Amino acid sequence: MTALSFADAMQLFVVGLSQGCLYSLIAIGLVLVYKATEQVNFAQGEFMMLGAFVGYQFIVLMGMPYWLGAMLTLVFMGAFGYGVEALVVRRLTGQPVFTVFILTLALGIALRAVAGIIWGFGNYSLPAPVDGNLTLGPVIISWASVLSIVVTAVVASALYLFFRYARQGVAMQALSLNQLAAFYMGIPVKRLTSSIWAMSAIFGGIAGLLLGPMTLVSTQMGFIGFKAFAGAIVGGFGSIPGAVIGCLLIGVTEPFFDIMFPTLKGIGAYLIMFLVLLIRPQGLLAQIYAKKV
């Protein structure tokens, strides 16, 4: 074990925080879909990868200005998520839950392969929208990390307000609580469910655009989705604030854990998940009332 100076600790903390924010963006997508439909989208990490590649296509290969390319990427991701639900997942309504699990797992594998065929299996760099570093005393943070923290904060609060006040947001909650009753109210359940997948794919796309500049774009980058999954479980699968807190917890502890136990590098997230499942299996912020099935 190495002793850490305060400045080093702060540095690790900030790095972990921005990493945790990216996990949160993916986890929010996972939880959105899970809450609404009780389906777990194991391809959420690959949605993020796809977002990064599509951004790479628009911004690097086609030379679009960054923000235009980013916007188009999100539009594409929205349409993609909507289509996946409307054309594929919806057909499995009424099938056992594991069919959807297998389907999304397969979708993830297929997306990795297709992305590799289209863009290649190497590593590609995606420009960050902002360059340089922010220096706060001894702590140096890249503006890209700051951006990912800010974007996550904005997305999470926007989502909170949407579910609290927007008519469609309340209706999405309603259909997640009781789908049949939502049908009886005349709520367009199918369209809203597709929209939820669209939202979740858009969040994946945002995460991809933010992560791409940090780690390089590759077909393997979707595996980060498993850490987001762990974070969502820590927070209590099904709660959006819980998912954010769980992911931040995992993101922040991870760099410390990796430095303290270099031999165990990379498994910190899962150890935390394991501990939380042992001590508080329902997760940190589980919904108090079990959903009526």
Place this chain on the structure above:
Amino acid sequence: MTEVLRASNVETMYGRVMAIRGISLTVKEGSVVTVMGSNGAGKTTILKTISGALDPFKGQVEFEGRDITALDPDVIARAGIAHSPEGREVFSLLSVKDNLMMGAYCRKDRDEVARDLEKVLGWFPVLRTFLEKQAIYLSGGQQQMLALGRAFMQRPRVMLLDEPSLGLSPLLISEIFQIIKRINVEEGVTMLLVEQNASVALPAADFGYVLETGRIVMEGERDVLMKSADIREFYLGIKAESARGDRRWKARKTWR
């Protein structure tokens, strides 16, 4: 009076079981029609078939002259049929107000919606006191009121009510049935009311059907049914005085 709702020869399977076997019924505009029957007679299945939650195996459902057989339930709801399901099915973690507003999800007339909300809260003042509370904290009776209010917020032309008396005290039942009658008379909403509890449903209705094991075995105007010996004995629990009153085991229903 014109017919608003008509089911012809409807057969619906519930899994591999045929729950209703060739049901035909008509509901006249502005009336309250009740379908009475015991557990498992197929009452809920009739309503679910009308509202589109179940697709019939055979037969046809018409609403205001339009064939609505096997349409999606949200399409049927938007056409003007509100289904208040058995067991209330309120949105447990949403506030009472959000629950009511979900009923009005598809309405564009905001002023009218606000007025209807006031109406519902006027009928059920207890809901006003819990307006911001999550529906899960309401008692069974209050949840039933919420479910009724939510269905009314759709401003339907027909309401399908599935056992509104289920699990409620006699006092609450009569309170809720008074409101049902008021919605019918004052707001002109046609009602198709499914009930196990014939002694509350029949007096509130204009016309009644009796359902047994998926078939309609008797139908008629309220007053006719109220006088029928079978209905009195088997559904209303009123027994005719007779010298040999204990010979119930020999009694036969006319339809068997």
